[in-house]
Amino acid sequence: MTKETEAEEKLRALLAGNSAALAALDELVKDREAERYEGQLWPHVREYNRDIAAILGHACAVPTHFLHTSWSLGTPTGDLHNRYLDKVFVSVEEGLIEDLLARGIDGSIVEFGVFKGFMLGKLLDKVESLGARRRFYGFDSFEGLSRPSTEHDYEGWQEGQFKTTFEIAAANLRLSERPHLSLIKGWLNDSLKGPEAQAIRPVAYARIDVDIYEPARDCLAFLSDRLADGAILVFDDWPYASQKGESKAFIDWVKTVPHLRFEWIGQCSARIYFRVHHR
Numbered sequence: 001m002t003k004e005t006e007a008e009e010k011l012r013a014l015l016a017g018n019s020a021a022l023a024a025l026d027e028l029v030k031d032r033e034a035e036r037y038e039g040q041l042w043p044h045v046r047e048y049n050r051d052i053a054a055i056l057g058h059a060c061a062v063p064t065h066f067l068h069t070s071w072s073l074g075t076p077t078g079d080l081h082n083r084y085l086d087k088v089f090v091s092v093e094e095g096l097i098e099d100l101l102a103r104g105i106d107g108s109i110v111e112f113g114v115f116k117g118f119m120l121g122k123l124l125d126k127v128e129s130l131g132a133r134r135r136f137y138g139f140d141s142f143e144g145l146s147r148p149s150t151e152h153d154y155e156g157w158q159e160g161q162f163k164t165t166f167e168i169a170a171a172n173l174r175l176s177e178r179p180h181l182s183l184i185k186g187w188l189n190d191s192l193k194g195p196e197a198q199a200i201r202p203v204a205y206a207r208i209d210v211d212i213y214e215p216a217r218d219c220l221a222f223l224s225d226r227l228a229d230g231a232i233l234v235f236d237d238w239p240y241a242s243q244k245g246e247s248k249a250f251i252d253w254v255k256t257v258p259h260l261r262f263e264w265i266g267q268c269s270a271r272i273y274f275r276v277h278h279r
């Protein structure tokens, strides 16, 4: 037992029976713990916590543990771990889709950053398995990431990372059999201005998986007047830092959409899930 805890216990014994004084002591202890937690945080996490609490109206701490493994992809153990993690992430989004449909939120389902179609395929399968009819859109350069910002992205992201082809994604997603699916190829700062993109509204489910700041900022600008009341907004690579990547894009964008309110649903590793409300 630390000296501090010992002193606290003695004080509690002295105050026994005085409920107002005990309640004041509880508050003091809570404040001290919060201060201690703040003091242990890196400055960028403190800044992020402050910004996100201002947006949501409540604190929403950074997860203290991420699901990591030392075995790389391509090894049997690494692939096994990844398959399990993918199952967790997929089941979260399947649940969100089911809930969205049950609530009758109208609109399209849009993924920004499709790569070979893994997650978009899961969302399509879920909606179809429930017998629902929705328009789906997938946006991607299919050339991989655009150039990361030296200022607003963490090192590690590389231009051209996740390069694939439209044909691979189209085959994986069975595009030719799905008239309710459109894959829109191009750099987002361009493709979002095209006629097919511009005609998309409302959006019921938006999944931002472009990894880096600039395209995330472009997707959010596109969504400003398109998100339905009750829409789901998912970020797949949330760095928990106000000045970096998808977090920065969101924190900056929120100032431009005072007509929207964000309900935090949860976070899991680098993914964060919001429900969007119209004010």
Ligand SMILES: C[S@@+](CC[C@H](N)C(=O)[O-])C[C@H]1O[C@@H](n2cnc3c(N)ncnc32)[C@H](O)[C@@H]1O
Residues within 6 Å of the ligand: 112, 113, 114, 115, 116, 117, 118, 119, 120, 139, 140, 141, 142, 143, 144, 145, 146, 161, 162, 163, 186, 187, 188, 189, 209, 210, 211, 215
């Ligand atoms: C991590 S991958 C997406 C993974 C995918 N959601 C899945 O389920 O496998 C990120 C994708 O974002 C795309 N991307 C990144 N920057 C882009 C940009 N500026 N314009 C268009 N696509 C971009 C990349 O081509 C890449 O396919």
